[in-house]
Amino acid sequence: MKAKTPSESQTVMTEIVLPNDxxxxxxxxxxxxxxxxxxxAAIAAHRHCRRIVVTASVNNVSFNKAIPxxxxxxxxxxxxxxFSSSMEVFVDVYIEDQTISGKKSKANEAIYTFVAVxxxxxxxxxxxxxxxxxxxxxxxxGALRRRQLSLILSGKMEPSEATELKALFLDEEGQ
Numbered sequence: 354m355k356a357k358t359p360s361e362s363q364t365v366m367t368e369i370v371l372p373n374d375x376x377x378x379x380x381x382x383x384x385x386x387x388x389x390x391x392x393x394a395a396i397a398a399h400r401h402c403r404r405i406v407v408t409a410s411v412n413n414v415s416f417n418k419a420i421p422x423x424x425x426x427x428x429x430x431x432x433x434x435x436f437s438s439s440m441e442v443f444v445d446v447y448i449e450d451q452t453i454s455g456k457k458s459k460a461n462e463a464i465y466t467f468v469a470v471x472x473x474x475x476x477x478x479x480x481x482x483x484x485x486x487x488x489x490x491x492x493x494x495g496a497l498r499r500r501q502l503s504l505i506l507s508g509k510m511e512p513s514e515a516t517e518l519k520a521l522f523l524d525e526e527g528q
Contacts, residue, residue: 356481359431359489362401362442366393366428370420381420386446387411389428390463394442397430398467401440402479406467409439412499418448418460425449427457433489434496438476439468441496464499 366389374385391408398406420426430444446461469479484493498517504510505518512518 354478354480356483357401357432357435358483358485359433359492360485362397362430362432364393364397364400364428364430366396368426368428370422370424370426372422375422378419379422381422381424381426383416386416386420386426386461387414387463389426390414390430390444390446391465393428393430394444394463394465395467397432397442398440398465398469401432401435401482402469404469404471404477404479406440406469407474409466409468410503412441412464412466412503414461414463416461418458420446420448420460423451426460431489432482433464433484433492434500435479435482436500437478438470439466440479440482441466441492441499443492466500466503 368389370381374381376382395406395408425448427447428444430442433441433443442465444463444465445459447457448460450456469477471477482493484490501510501515501518505512505515
């Protein structure tokens with residue numbers, strides 16, 4: 354299977370925050386943003402493997418800035434790393450300045466994990482990822498550490514097996 358680049362999975366969605374999307378403070382309801390991010394990430398995952406994908410986990414969500422009613426929200430998702438049947442997808446969330454400049458600023462981000470499955474729901478192999486940009490390389494490298502941490506926390510991996518995590522804390526001699 355030929356490796357793909359993150360840009361081949363890139364998905365961009367744009368939404369406007371309407372009154373029914375907001376909480377009592379007239380800011381975007383967090384659950385609505387999660388729904389938008391999940392859809393955007395799912396499309397990116399599908400574009401990577403061209404198979405049915407299911408959300409396996411939401412690994413991290415950072416609600417850094419409130420998004421007000423009326424805001425134009427752009428979500429950008431790309432596969433950051435592919436494993437045998439699972440893939441990590443980063444979603445960056447931007448809001449546009451409502452002035453003439455229309456400048457976008459990053460408001461939030463999330464990391465999702467998807468698994469590619471066949472028609473019976475069984476995991477299937479997917480193409481690898483070859484990162485190109487510095488950001489893609491950083492996210493690619495970090496994905497293995499995030500995966501190992503997740504596997505340890507879920508009891509599916511022993512801490513002693515987490516080579517990438519150990520490399521962060523131990524020198525070359527294991528000290």
